[in-house]
Amino acid sequence: MSLYNWSSKKENPKAHTIKNTKHITIPDGLWVKCFDCGLLMYSKVLKRNLKVCPQCSYHFQTSSNERIEQLIDEGSWQPMDAHLISTDPLGFKDQKLYSQRLKDTARKTGLQDAVQTGLGKMHGHKICLGIMDFRFMGGSMGSVVGEKLTRLLEKATQEKLPAIILCASGGARMQEGMLSLMQMAKISSALEMHKKKNLLYLSVLTSPTTGGVTASFAMLGDLIIAEPKALIAFAGRRVIEQTIKEDLPENFQSSEYLFEHGFLDLIVPRTQLRSKLIQILSLHTSNK
Template sequence: MSLSEWLVDKRKLLLSNKIKQSLNSQSRNLWIKCNHCGLLMYYKVLEDNLKVCPKCFYHFPASSQDRINYICDINSWQSCDLHLSSTDPLGFADRKVYSERLIDMKAKTYLSDAVQTGIASINCISVACGIMDFRFMGGSMGSVVGEKLTRLIEKATYLKLPLIIVCASGGARMQEGMLSLMQMAKISSALYRHSEASLPYFTVLTSPTTGGVTASFAMLGDLIIAEPNALIAFAGRRVIEQTIKEDLPDNFQTSEYLFKHGFIDLIISRTSLRSQLSRLLELYR
């Protein structure tokens, strides 16, 4: 075999391998396996069921845009404060400089930060909505998340609108230190003024909702709603066990456990959340 023939065969082999890899990748994206029951389903089946397993009702993670589509009327979403974006006030660096991490997150998620805020409607009822996105640095609450939510609450109070915040967060953003912890008080103060205006506020806790978000606005709703089997906590399980020197129940920090002990009001599946929110909003009109 001549060198030219060998090169041609080599190129054909490489091209064939690339095609196979591409087909395998597409196949993996088309079929999704449930982590809980093992059901293998076509991706459109999962999408049509709002990313809830049709067999065991496991709730797959959903982006903020997904939740906007699931909850709000079509084309009703009007974004607020899209231009707000975090900076690096402390010059924080761990394995990566915080400013670089922000750039990476923006490129990966197409979001400016870990929450989307806007005015929308649910079955023609106008509402102010804040929807957190766990994909952006674990949904952590930094100064921009706090500012966007505070502005949203103040706008809802001014326009006399009900308020809904969908929580998905690992807590306060450590890269912003005390500036992130300050957001807990700032958001809570705005919520107090919203309550004084006799306007309703609902929170929807998704998995996970933890840390400073749980310790502030997530638990201040007039109605606190959670998705099934959502992880809802302040401190981590191991931290609590080591502090109290006791083993905790297996279902500790789940929405079902919290509902049983009176910390949340309702557990509603994602597939029926829109209709239930509509009914609840009607009661408060």
């Protein structure tokens, strides 16, 4: 007789089951995948690198609050005109009322409109800073955006301070019609007064910068700076190609293409932007 009667025993399929297992839930947003190279990274690592992919240097979109943290000396930020909100002068309606869309977007983003403006310091240099936020209706330029940027530039002129505007916009806000287009001239006029006082204006183009913003204050900087691979355009590719009846290069609306053709002065990665702006401010101050 065999010592072990294998034939008389059958393996219990549940014998090796691990009991009392707990379901592990991974919080949303803990891991982020790069849109360009596909690298999977811990969200805190990405934030620590200013939302720039450490492998391929792809620049993720970032909020105006994050920009303030990245650029301004701690404790020096003084917001301006934060109380201004858009109205609905045309009673515009598409899929929903414009007035309701404004309320919904404000609730979602915590912003009153598509730009934050204020005074702050960069390594001790006092500046006037405007930061557009693409999360608020695609960074579109309505009456409030125009008014806040105009007041910012008037403050910079009055206080004899450099002005910096970080652009991120889909262009003029169609829900305000002609009123949104008037902001192009209003902001440009304020910039002209600032220029007449021999004051410095730096324009920083982030992705995307398009439409009426590109056609006005975004391209009026004493120095025009862009982030790498930023989409910078006035009209869409298809509209341009249909108008001029020609095929255009694949990258003709990228910051690299515009730099090669003289539309930009510098391309600066986000991780180096603060130090580069401080360098420019220092040179401007020492020159004066």
